[in-house]
Amino acid sequence: MPDQPRRPAEVSPMLAALRDGTRDHHTAVERRLDLPDRIRTRGDLAAVLVGLLAAWAPVERDLAGADWSGLPLAPRIGEAAALLRTDLTALGVAVDRPADASSGLDLTTTARAVGGRYVLLGSALGGRVIAPEVERRLGLRAGEATGFFRRAGGEPGRDWRTFRVAVAGREWSAEELTDGVEAARSTFDLVGRVAAG
Numbered sequence: 334m335p336d337q338p339r340r341p342a343e344v345s346p347m348l349a350a351l352r353d354g355t356r357d358h359h360t361a362v363e364r365r366l367d368l369p370d371r372i373r374t375r376g377d378l379a380a381v382l383v384g385l386l387a388a389w390a391p392v393e394r395d396l397a398g399a400d401w402s403g404l405p406l407a408p409r410i411g412e413a414a415a416l417l418r419t420d421l422t423a424l425g426v427a428v429d430r431p432a433d434a435s436s437g438l439d440l441t442t443t444a445r446a447v448g449g450r451y452v453l454l455g456s457a458l459g460g461r462v463i464a465p466e467v468e469r470r471l472g473l474r475a476g477e478a479t480g481f482f483r484r485a486g487g488e489p490g491r492d493w494r495t496f497r498v499a500v501a502g503r504e505w506s507a508e509e510l511t512d513g514v515e516a517a518r519s520t521f522d523l524v525g526r527v528a529a530g
């Protein structure tokens with residue numbers, strides 16, 4: 334029997350719910366972080382990266398330990414906290430060794446983990462717009478202390494597509510859709526609260 338046609342990512346109910354259900358959250362975080370306008374000096378960039386690391390590291394830790402059994406996706410896809418540490422080191426900022434703290438969010442189930450990962454992977458889409466502008470303002474070389482925004486050494490476009498194809502490739506119950514959106518909203522809120530101060 335031929336394979337069932339895969340559901341295109343554009344019409345996946347989970348992906349549509351995540352986008353529609355977090356549109357206002359994205360706008361709010363964008364306003365709060367105010368990038369790249371907030372970055373006028375290297376010190377500004379360092380402060381932003383410290384804030385982002387405080388949000389990213391615990392969420393990535395939680396996502397790495399979530400239950401991904403419901404989805405064929407690498408539990409650590411697109412991780413970027415290490416890039417924040419490298420960027421801070423390049424700016425001469427001492428970085429504490431990775432803390433073992435949890436984000437306090439409930440990202441345990443596959444649906445909830447999808448919501449959290451959606452926010453972290455999606456942020457790279459904005460990062461590629463922000464990076465060249467930050468470099469121009471501060472006179473940095475491409476990727477110099479902007480490795481996080483660029484996801485240097487990674488393949489953010491491929492990760493984003495891999496994520497979307499995996500999520501679109503299975504059915505989600507109404508409860509899972511609600512959980513995924515709720516987790517994505519709380520991840521956006523956490524980034525806004527922790528990273529924007």
Ligand code: HEM
Nearest residue numbers: 352362363366367368451452453455456458459462521524
């Ligand atoms: C503050 C500066 C930001 C700007 C200027 C920005 C800009 C953008 C842009 C232009 C896109 C659409 C890209 C495309 O469709 O190809 C996008 C998508 C997205 N961004 Fe941001 N972003 C910012 C911050 C963030 C942050 C901090 C997060 C997460 C914490 C985030 C999460 C997302 C997500 C999840 C998407 C995907 C939406 C979807 O298609 O479902 N963004 N952003």
